[in-house]
Amino acid sequence: MDNKQVKLTEDGLKQLEEELEYLKTKKRKEVSEKIKVALGFGDLSENSEYDEAKNEQAQVEARIVSVENMLKNAIVIDESERDTSKVELGATVTIHDIEFDEDITYKIVGSTEADPDEGRLSDESPLGKSLMGKAEGEMIDVDAPAGVIQYKILKIS
Missing domain, CATH: 3.10.50.30 (Transcription elongation factor, GreA/GreB, C-terminal domain)
Structure with a gap:
């Protein structure tokens, strides 16, 4: 992972923390529900809804990792x-x-x-x-x- 220091203001830190909380609590659940619904459509080989939901899940998880990394390397400006x-x-x-x-x-x-x-x-x-x-x-x-x-x-x- 990239360990580059991330310079943030207090507001920026708060925004990232709020985004992380949203992604982990609400967005993950939303995507999980989309996957469940898509699974109900049957054959996964031709199920575009399932593919789309899995791609969205991957994007959400990648963003979570990215935000966590930024927070870990954050330098807050006083x-x-x-x-x-x-x-x-x-x-x-x-x-x-x-x-x-x-x-x-x-x-x-x-x-x-x-x-x-x-x-x-x-x-x-x-x-x-x-x-x-x-x-x-x-x-x-x-x-x-x-x-x-x-x-x-x-x-x-």
Whole structure:
């Protein structure tokens, strides 16, 4: 198994724990019931419902192993001891996109928690990497497929 350290915020840890609980208690039972129902359809060699349920069971079990591994290797960021003079994991950062003249706010999180649509940006993404260690007022350049994008860091909290 992969023993890579997984950086999580308190919220991210809670979400993973809740997902694991759901998978182990509810989802396993749901899939087990689907398998039972599919077995009632008879001949397994031509039973697509059974094949589908067994595939879903394999996916659920793989996700359980993956989440357990992430939790085992989790490093929880203590947000109360963060230094807000520079961008680091757990920081909420407001940046100004120079080209589009708009402000965007992201929380910098580990890659397992990242969801840019929800305002959670991975510290391993190109923008996240560029922000790490920088201070308010600094300009950063981010290499993107469309070219270099320039941002100014407005606020770190």
